[in-house]
Every structure is written in C-alpha cells, then in structure tokens.
Amino acid sequence: MIELETIRPFFEDKKELLAEILNRYPDYGRRSAVMPLLWEVQRSERHVSEARVEEIAGILGLHATEVKGVMSFYSTYHEQPLGKYHLQVCSTLSCSLAGSDQMYDWLVEELGIVNGETDRDGLFSLQKVECLGSCGTAPVLQVNDVYYERMTRSRCKEVLAALRRDELPEPWLERGGDNVSAEKAQIESES
Amino acid sequence: MEAPQQITSRKDPRFKVSMYEHVGVKNSWTLSYYLGHGGYQAAQKALTMQPSEIINEVKASGLRGRGGAGFPTGVKWSFMPPVDGRQRFLVCNADESEPGSFKDRYILEDDPHQLIEGLLIGGYAIGASKGVIYIRGEYYQGYQRLKQAVAEARQAGYLGSNIFESGFDFDVILHRGAGAYICGEETALMNSFEGLRANPRLKPPFPAQAGVYGLPTTINNVTSLASVVHIINNGADWFSSMGTDDSKGNKLYQISGSVERPGVYEMPMGASFRELIYDLAGGPTMAIKAIIPGGSSTPMLPFDDEHLDTPMDYGSIATKGSMLGTGGVILIPTEKCIVNATWNLVRFYAHESCGKCTPCREGIAGWMVKIYQKLVKGFGQEGDIELIEDMADKIRGKAFCPLADACLGPVQSSIEHFRGEYEYLIKNGKPMYSKSDWWSE
Ligand SMILES: Cc1cc2nc3c(=O)[nH]c(=O)nc-3n(C[C@H](O)[C@H](O)[C@H](O)COP(=O)(O)O)c2cc1C
Ligand code: SF4
Ligand code: FES
Numbered sequence: 001m002i003e004l005e006t007i008r009p010f011f012e013d014k015k016e017l018l019a020e021i022l023n024r025y026p027d028y029g030r031r032s033a034v035m036p037l038l039w040e041v042q043r044s045e046r047h048v049s050e051a052r053v054e055e056i057a058g059i060l061g062l063h064a065t066e067v068k069g070v071m072s073f074y075s076t077y078h079e080q081p082l083g084k085y086h087l088q089v090c091s092t093l094s095c096s097l098a099g100s101d102q103m104y105d106w107l108v109e110e111l112g113i114v115n116g117e118t119d120r121d122g123l124f125s126l127q128k129v130e131c132l133g134s135c136g137t138a139p140v141l142q143v144n145d146v147y148y149e150r151m152t153r154s155r156c157k158e159v160l161a162a163l164r165r166d167e168l169p170e171p172w173l174e175r176g177g178d179n180v181s182a183e184k185a186q187i188e189s190e191s
Numbered sequence: 192m193e194a195p196q197q198i199t200s201r202k203d204p205r206f207k208v209s210m211y212e213h214v215g216v217k218n219s220w221t222l223s224y225y226l227g228h229g230g231y232q233a234a235q236k237a238l239t240m241q242p243s244e245i246i247n248e249v250k251a252s253g254l255r256g257r258g259g260a261g262f263p264t265g266v267k268w269s270f271m272p273p274v275d276g277r278q279r280f281l282v283c284n285a286d287e288s289e290p291g292s293f294k295d296r297y298i299l300e301d302d303p304h305q306l307i308e309g310l311l312i313g314g315y316a317i318g319a320s321k322g323v324i325y326i327r328g329e330y331y332q333g334y335q336r337l338k339q340a341v342a343e344a345r346q347a348g349y350l351g352s353n354i355f356e357s358g359f360d361f362d363v364i365l366h367r368g369a370g371a372y373i374c375g376e377e378t379a380l381m382n383s384f385e386g387l388r389a390n391p392r393l394k395p396p397f398p399a400q401a402g403v404y405g406l407p408t409t410i411n412n413v414t415s416l417a418s419v420v421h422i423i424n425n426g427a428d429w430f431s432s433m434g435t436d437d438s439k440g441n442k443l444y445q446i447s448g449s450v451e452r453p454g455v456y457e458m459p460m461g462a463s464f465r466e467l468i469y470d471l472a473g474g475p476t477m478a479i480k481a482i483i484p485g486g487s488s489t490p491m492l493p494f495d496d497e498h499l500d501t502p503m504d505y506g507s508i509a510t511k512g513s514m515l516g517t518g519g520v521i522l523i524p525t526e527k528c529i530v531n532a533t534w535n536l537v538r539f540y541a542h543e544s545c546g547k548c549t550p551c552r553e554g555i556a557g558w559m560v561k562i563y564q565k566l567v568k569g570f571g572q573e574g575d576i577e578l579i580e581d582m583a584d585k586i587r588g589k590a591f592c593p594l595a596d597a598c599l600g601p602v603q604s605s606i607e608h609f610r611g612e613y614e615y616l617i618k619n620g621k622p623m624y625s626k627s628d629w630w631s632e
Contacts, residue, residue, distance in 0.1 A: 024364050026278070026321075029404050031386035035369055039328070060386075073388045073545075074369035076328050092290045093487060093535045094447040094521055099630025106630075130372065130539050131290040131487075132329050135447035135519070136454040139630075145331035153632050175215040175297060177446070177454020177472075178208065 007051045010041055011059065018059070031060055034070050038077050047081040075129070083118045083125035085163050087111075088142040091128040094135035103139055103156055104128060110160060124163070136176040146171050198433040199461035199502065201471065206433070209421045210414065210443060211457040214301040220336045222343040225304040231349055233423040237312040238357040245316040249419060252427035253439030257294075258284055258375075258412030259486065259517050261505055264419070270399040271317045272407055279319035280408040282384070282398075283310055283416055285326040285333070286368055286375040290487035290539060291519030294443035294455050295413035299326065299333030302417075303340035307363065309416030311349065312423055314361045317409050322363040325380050328370055337365055372543035376592050377410040379545065390547040391592040414443055434460035438504035438515070448483075448522035449476045458503075465499040467520060478525040481608065484508055485516025487536045488597030490604030491523065513604070528622035529609040533601050534563040540598035548591035554582060555598050571617035576606060 011018045017040065025032040034056065041052045048071060050064075057064040071077045089095075089104045104126075108114055111124050118125040134140035137149035141156065148159055148171055162169045198206050213219040213228060225231070237245055250265030271279065283306065287295040298306055310322040326334050341363050344350045352360040366384050368374045374383045378392035381403050402408020418440060422430045431439040438460040444467055447453045451473030458467065464482060468474065479494040484503070490513040492498045501507050508515050523532055541560035546552045562579055565571060583599045590596065606613060615623040 024366075026404070029385065032366070032384055034386035035367065035383070039367065039369065069388055070386060074328075074371050076369035091535075092539055093523075093532060094291060094453075096532075096535050097448050097521075097524070097527065097629055099628070102628055102630035129329075129370070130542060131288060131292075133287050133293040133296045133327070135291055135293050135521070136445060138447060138453070142329065147332070153630055173215075175301075175454060176452065177456050178211050178214065 007049075009055050010045070010052055011037075011055065014040075022059075031062065034060060034062070034067060035074075038067070038071055042077050045081070046083075046086075047078045049079075081118070081122065083122050085123060085168075086125045086127065086142075086144050088127045088129040088132075090130065090132045090134065090138070090140045090142070092131040092135075094131070095139040098138035099153075100139035103141065103151060103153075106153075106156065107160075137174050143168065148172075149174055195432070197435065197461070198459045199435060200466060201456075201458045201462060202466075203459070206441075206459055208457045209425075209441060210298065210302075210305070210417045211455065213305075214297045214455075216301070219301045220303055220340060222304060222340065222347060225302075229424070230304055231308055233420045234308045234311045234315075234349065235355050237423050238315055238355045238359055242316045242318060245312065245423070248427050249316070249422060252422045252430035253434070254415065254418050254422060254430065255438065255505070256412055257414035257418065257442065257517070259289065261515065264411065264415050267399075267411070268313070268317050268409060270397070271319075271409060272399065274318045278321060278404075278406050279317065280321050280323055280403045280406060281310060281314045281317060281319040282323045282325060282377075282380070282403060282408055282410045283413055284375060284377065284380060284410055285324055285330070285413045286372075286380060287330075287413070288327055288372040288375055289517050289519065290536065291447055291483060291521045292445060292486045292517040293447075294445050294518070296330060296333060297455060298413055298417055299330060300336050303333075303337045304344065305417050305420055306337070306413055307340055307344050307350070309419045310363060311354070311361050312419050313409070313411060313416055315357075315359050319407075319409070320360045320362070322361065323366060323384060323403065324363060325366050325368060325374070325384055327368045327374070334365065334367055341365060371545075372539075373545045373592075373594060376594065379592070380410070381408065388545075390545050393591075435502060435504045435506070437506045442503075442518055444503065445517070445519040446472045446522070447519070449479060449524040450474070450522050451476055461502040461504045461507075463500050463502055464520065467503065468499070468522070475522055475524070479522045480525040481523040481529065481532075481605075483519075483521040483523065483601070484513050486519040487521070487539065488600045489514040489516040490600045491608065492604070493608050494522070514600075526624050526626040528567075528616070528624045529605050529612045530563070530616050531567050531622065533605040534560075534567045536601045537563045537598060540594060544594060548595075550586045550590040551592075551595035551598075554586040554590075555595050558582060559586075559598065559602070566613070566616060567622075569616070569620035571613075571620075573617065575617060576610065576613050580606065 021036045037056045057067045115128045141148045246268045254264045255261040373379045374389045379389040383389035398408040456471045481491040483491045541556040544551045544556040
C-alpha cells in the first residue's frame, strides 16, 4: 500500500492508450485487457511491479492475485527488471542444429551472466527461449522485440558490439525458402 | 472422358504459387500493393454469395485445417449453431509455436491483408461479425504489420459496417500472446484471450457451442484462412485438382535443420519429401539419419528411399507411422546424437506443460525430462530405456490435452528407430556421435 501512495500510477498520464486498449474488447470481455495492459507496463518499465499489478487489477475490477495468476503463467512478464537489451537465444532443435548452444555459451562468456540473469549495469539480460518461428533462418537471437536471424559467429559479434555501443542494429530481411534473399525481394518489387 | 491427372508435384506446369506469391516482396504488406494484385476480390465475390454456398464451396474443395489436426474446414464451419442473435466469433489461431513450423509468420508479416480477407470471408460464412487474431507475442513485426493492415482495411471499408454494401458488418480484434506454447491449443487460446490462465478447457462443449466468452466460436489457423481466399477466387475445383484422395490443395511446407536452403515452400499436397528436400531445398548439407515430417510432435522417420518417396499427405505419412502435422520438416544429421536431439524436444514440452493434469505435469515435466537429462549427461543406467517406454505407455492417451502425447512423438519414435544409440550412450557414458560445435562462422 505504501508503494501505491508514493508511485504515480502508470496509466495516469496515458488515458488515451488505456481507453484504446479497453475499447478493443466488448464490455462483457473487459478482462481480456489484462495481457495488453501487462505488456505495456513490461515494455516500458522492463518488469511489472506489485504496484502495477494492483493498478491493473483496479482498472479491470479484478483481485491482484488474479492478475498475478495471469502474469505468472507467461514467460514475457517479469517480476524483476530486465536489462536494457534482453537477449533471447532460441534453444530448440532447429536452432540447436545451427549452433544456438554454442551461441549461448559464447554469450555467457562475453557477458558473464547465465540464463535468467541481468548484468550489474542493467544493460543485458540473457534468456534461453523456445522456438521463435525462425527455424528456417536459424539460429535466431531476439533482442527485445527484434529478431536477428542466421546468427553466424561473425554476425553475433557484430550485433553484440553494436549493442555495447548502445545501438540496436537494423535486422536483415531474410525469408529463406521460396524467397531466398533480401536482394531478390528488392529486384522483384522494382520489376 | 478420363479425368485429368491430379497435380502432385511443384514441377507440374499447371501448378502456381498462390498463398506465398507476395511473401518477401517489398511493401507487399500495404493495402495498395494488395489491391494491385487482386486483393479483396474474393471477399467482394463471397459477400454476394449465400453463407451456405461458401461453406459448401469450402467443403467441396476438400480443405483440411492447416493448424496441425487436419479437420475439414467447411465441415467445422457447418457446426456453428443457427443464428440466434448472440455475438459469434471467428478466431484466427496465429500462435504458431510448434518447433519446426514457421509458415504463418511470413503471411502475417508480408501478406497480412490476405489473412484479413480470409477472416472476412470466413466470418461472413459462419455469421460472425467479430474476428479475433491471436498472434504469438514474439511475432512483433507481424503484429505491427497486421495492426497497420487492419487500420488500412478499416479506412478503406473492408472492415467495418455494411462491407461491399452487403449489409454485413465485420471487425477484427488483435490480441497478442505472451510466450506460452499451450496457447496454440484452441481452448487454452480462448482462456488466454479472455484474460485467464491459459489452461485447456474440457471438450465438450466445443467452441461452436461455447467458445470465446461462452459464445459460438470457430477457430482456424492462419493458413487455412489464407487458403479460403484462393478457393473463393479460383473455385473448389481448382483447389481439389491438386493433391491426393484425402489431402486436397496446396500447402505451405517448411524445412529446417541441415539443409542447403531451409525455408517455406508452397507445394501441391502429395508431393514427396524428396521433391521438397532435394529439388526445392537443395539437398542436405551433411549426412542425415532422420526426418521429422511435420513439426516436433510428429514421430521421426528414418532418412531412406522409402520415406523420401513418401507423398507428403495425411494418409501416406500415417501409413508410415507418423503424421503430416504442420508440414514442418526437420532434418536431423547423422552426427547429432539422437538422444540429445530428443532431449531437446522433451525439454521443450516439459517447459511448455501448463501443469493442469498429472500425467503431463509429473510424467513429462517431472520424470521424462529428468531421465533424459540424466541420459545426456552420461549417467544412464540399464533399464532406463524400458522405464521411458513404460512411462510413455502410461502417459499416452491419458492426459487432458494433446500436449503430453505430442512429447511422446519424438520419444517413442527415436527409441524405435535408434535404440542402438540409446544403448551405446548408457553403456559407454558418452554418445555414439560427439560433434559438439554446430555454429558456423
Ligand atoms: C499443444 C497444441 C498446440 C497447438 N498450436 C497451434 C498453433 O500454434 N497454431 C494452430 O493453428 N493450431 C495449433 N494447434 C491446433 C489447434 O488446437 C486447432 O486445432 C487449430 O487452430 C484449428 O485450426 P484449423 O482447423 O484451421 O487447423 C495446437 C494444438 C495443440 C494441442
Ligand atoms: S497435457 Fe500438459 S499442457 Fe495439456 S492440460 Fe495436461 S498439463 Fe496442461
Ligand atoms: S527452433 Fe529456433 S526458431 Fe524454431
């Protein structure tokens, strides 16, 4: 309760966003907004604190435990703040066959943190995740919301170096399969 | 007169790529591009038809759901109860998370209007004025593109009220997941959408009776709905001229693992694994021992001529003891320890078990994953294989939802075909194949 009094409510100055999210769902389905609300908080504060859980519960007319119950079901919402760059290494089979286990080990060496940890400066968090739907362009490293695909050793080094300079590099567009490369895509759209 | 031969190869000159024609093309996700390539014509046509005519057309096409289970789409649509004034929903399952599957992703990212059009047609056919697209949280780019596409479609009147002056109203809710594979299971998805924990629900009642918010609901996969657009455009006969007896039409196959050109390939159903692996994907990059035919839950098959020449359709793969699933083919190289590969997938299912029922929570997420961990660390003991087999036997068919059985696919098939590797690992404390670095420069 003390926290509630001292912390400004997250949605206090985001009335439009809040209304937009609530309006997505029918009146009888107000509770559906719990995931998008949790996500807004997670995205902007890199975790969802108890105070925010209370706030969301209040908005939706739920008990805090109900919101917490939803929150704890999913892997996207975190109780402790993530680093500025959340490195998510896909560790499932197709990525593993393309070297994701070695990529993970390399990141552990480089960053000095293991799965689930955040570094001292709050710059990086490292997490092993499951298949990201990038099996055709494996291995994949997801940084915050962005996919970096076909992460060879050299690309991985480049991306990490850029992040250390506090730059989020542009992802490269690769589709594989029927659409082999960005170059091809370029040609087709111009012709 | 003899009926023309069915199209079962991509090399057949009559075959043309439809669903994936625009994937990978710059700006293909915009409304102007879509309209410039025949977009929303199918919807315009559909909205002049009777809903029952559309359902009959989809039935006649032979389309089966592309989400994995393969249930005939038209038949599913006809399960909706008579219109009684209650709100009805058409939900699109865009939660795609079965390892080895990534076909829906590129439609969401590069051709979102195709999905919206399919949803609109489906919504009209089943009398649902609300569509829901449940998209997995990790597909952020897909979500952004879809969001933009929905806004454009609303602006242009393809969503909203009185679409094409037909009197039909339709709009779409986009809902993002948050990293849980089980949300792909249709009843778990509905719970997740409603803001509940995503545990599966008991069936019956089926979604058509009591779905989202307890209201009549139909759930379809992204690619099923994309297929409908082309069925309406080109007719059921066009669709059913491709494929085999029990598997009509074209399908998006995916291939990953040790192969030259992994990715998604659109092919007529009934084409062989060989055509996909060699003619389209350029062949393996190293010696291969096993094929996972349709996503990680489908039992693996030995990589040999018999299986390479098997047509990729429901019936043919079933005769070989596996399943078509999502059509996500994974090639496992000889050099990869099969116990390790299987452990990778067991770990996945254990991680994704929702914990609702005992056989899965204790069996898969408890025991199974621990035994595999012990095996890959080299601490296996005599009797472990039998223990796994016994457990598999006791779990199969006894869990609340299909996730637990999905885990048993790779477990039982790897033991069936590669028992020698298990035995070697247990006996020697190290795997038969020890390649450890798979990362390329
Ligand atoms: C554990 C589990 C995960 C599933 N994941 C997905 C998925 O990610 N996408 C999907 O379309 N169907 C998935 N399904 C199948 C759905 O429950 C459902 O059958 C499908 O969405 C129906 O659409 P369709 O008839 O068009 O194939 C999953 C099923 C189970 C049991
Ligand atoms: S089988 Fe697993 S995922 Fe399915 S309900 Fe039981 S515990 Fe949950
Ligand atoms: S296995 Fe890594 S993206 Fe599918």
